[in-house]
Amino acid sequence: MFKFFISSDATPDQSERFVRLNAHVPDLVRSVGVDEHTLDAQAMRQMNLISAECLFSHAAFAQALSHVALWGNVAQHQTAAHVFESNAVLCANFEAESTRILASLPQDWDFVLWGNTPGSTLQFDVLPELALFNGAIQPPYSARGAGALSEMEVTSLAFPLLATQSVCGYAISPTGAEKMIKACLPLTSTTVPAANPADGSMAAQTLQQLMSLHYSTMKAFVCVPPLCMTDAAAPSL
Secondary structure, eight states: OEEEEEEOTTOHHHHHHHHHHTTTSTTEEEEEOOOTTTOOHHHHHHTTSBOTTOOOOHHHHHHHHHHHHHHHHHHHHTOOEEEEETTEEEOTTHHHHHHHHHHHSOTTOOEEEEEOOTTOEEEEEEETTTEEEEEEOOOGGGGGOHHHHTTOOOOOEEEEEEEESOOSEEEEOHHHHHHHHHHHOSBOOOEEEOSSGGGOEEEOOSHHHHHHTTGGGTTEEEEESOSEEEOTTSOOO
16 A cells, blocks of 8 residues: 655655654655645635635645545545555554554445544444544643653554544545545535534634534544654644
């Protein structure tokens, strides 16, 4: 499987930091991210990639379309891939553990969340139809910072994923890519649950919020504890 990390030409230092912190992971391939400063939103609307009602910022548009471009690549070439934000840090045994996790899943899996920002809300089935987890996960290593994770080996379990609005690394299959493209395009600011359920609902402003609406209808999974996490010292794409 290809391992892509999304990085804009406007942030070369971030690319260098990603490569340095994840030097233990072989064959990482840089995918040039869409530049928010040169993004032609009007042209994207004409291509039916963005709806007229979409309230995303230019930065959110750029981030979303960077992921969508990779989904298109996965769907076109019918080859599953890993996708990482450039502020993700992967555990020391990511290669072996991610391979083991994928081999344990149904062959027709769509999406596997490797990790997100520590403390982000997750909803997943601990025991399908019997026990549901809905809350935040703070892995014990998160207090030491993302850099510490790159030197640690993690053993994880995969659970059916239902919702989360934070994504820093995932695997996506060709079928999963096709489903996400169909579900999320054109980008629109449909109503989504707030990250804190007590806050009710809000208009979607990021691709991750739109993605969260569809995990429950896909063969999507999440790894606990996560195999990667957001590097708080680096800005997002």
